[in-house]
Amino acid sequence: MLDGPRFWDDVQALATIGALDPKGIRRLALDTQDNHARLWLAEQGRSLGCQVYFDALGNLFLRREGQDDSLAPLLIGSHMDSQPLAGAHDGALGVLAGLAVLRTLQEQSIEHQRPLEIVSWTNEEGARFAPGASGSSWFAGQREYDDIVAALDDNGVRFGDALQECLMLLEGKGLVYRPAPFVPHAFLELHIEQGPVLEQLGKPVGVVSGIQGVNWYRIEVEGVANHAGTTPRQARRDAFDGAHELVSAMKAGIREQDDDLRFTIGRFSLWPDAVNTIAQRATFTIDLRHPDQQVLDALDSRFHALAEQEWSGCAVSLEATSRVAPVAFSEHLLAVLRESAGSVCARAPELLSGAFHDAIHLAHVCPTAMLFTPCRAGISHHPDEHIERQDAVISARVLAEAALRVLG
The missing domain is CATH 3.40.630.10 (Zn peptidases)
Structure with a gap:
């Protein structure tokens, strides 16, 4: 024994x-x-x-x-x-x-x-x-x-x-x-x-x-840095606002899935990371998991389609950093x-x-x-x-x- x-x-x-x-x-x-x-x-x-x-x-x-x-x-x-x-x-x-x-x-x-x-x-x-x-x-x-x-x-x-x-x-x-x-x-x-x-x-x-299965993504939202106090709302291209809107759209698309789905943002950073400056860039990661490959593939297509749009006037780039079936x-x-x-x-x-x-x-x-x-x-x-x-x-x-x- x-x-x-x-x-x-x-x-x-x-x-x-x-x-x-x-x-x-x-x-x-x-x-x-x-x-x-x-x-x-x-x-x-x-x-x-x-x-x-x-x-x-x-x-x-x-x-x-x-x-x-x-x-x-x-x-x-x-x-x-x-x-x-x-x-x-x-x-x-x-x-x-x-x-x-x-x-x-x-x-x-x-x-x-x-x-x-x-x-x-x-x-x-x-x-x-x-x-x-x-x-x-x-x-x-x-x-x-x-x-x-x-x-x-x-x-x-x-x-x-x-x-x-x-x-x-x-x-x-x-x-x-x-x-x-x-x-x-x-x-x-x-x-x-x-x-x-x-x-x-x-x-x-x-x-x-x-x-x-697990899909990992790295996403960048690119805006324009500017003064926090002098830039009117309609003139802003705030990367944080763009990231927030994009994440909301992504999460809206996963609510219809079953309880086996796991969606996690584990890292989130802003640049230039100053208290009185509008964010020029937001970078974050997504960890997406599900036991059905078809579900992962469908959400992958949706995420890429969303990344092709502008959010709060900001451009988005999405990179799939890892895919494990x-x-x-x-x-x-x-x-x-x-x-x-x-x-x-x-x-x-x-x-x-x-x-x-x-x-x-x-x-x-x-x-x-x-x-x-x-x-x-x-x-x-x-x-x-x-x-x-x-x-x-x-x-x-x-x-x-x-x-x-x-x-x-």
């Missing part, structure tokens, strides 16, 4: 890397703390006799050989990077649960037919370099390497430059460079729910049937997860993920499925993010049971 106390010790140990005072963590992709976490994970793998690999995007793999190493490996994992002011479990829990499965197999001398690899994907969050899920999307052939490495953070640091520092660090520690992606036999990911459903149901684990997970793996949950605890409910995860990309190259464990009040991306130890251990044991069934 999976060692629950040891698993929880690993959860606490990783939470110290990038820890903030008084609570929370900050491990932005490819920063010093994120790289420290990679080295910590690599050391855990080496201590278990695993070969540790990294690839061209800095994805880190811990490999335990099987009885037939010619077979494609089962891949288990998630990510260790975080939001700027985050909790300790988003992403990290899935990597550490994979490590716990690996530790169980090694310390109990359990043999299995095919190899097992635990993976930590690079830049899932997208908090430093947008869009996120860089490592998994490249691995799955969904994004081009050159596009990923060209991204800049808020300080003008290029993704590719930060990546090279990371790769040099890993190479300097004697890890093995494996540049090309491969096709896994299957991929399993455990993650905190980031929602309230499992807690409300009183369930320690849930089976995830699929993930909503919705996915339904492997029915075979979902059945495995249901059976595994039933052997560890009670029957697990099924949920649809409203957040995107690395699994959304892996589903394009191999059978893929996910488990959720509850988080208190559904809070995530925040220092108050909290999971119960008992729930986490049960979820990790369900993952271990499923892994044994898939490994053969």
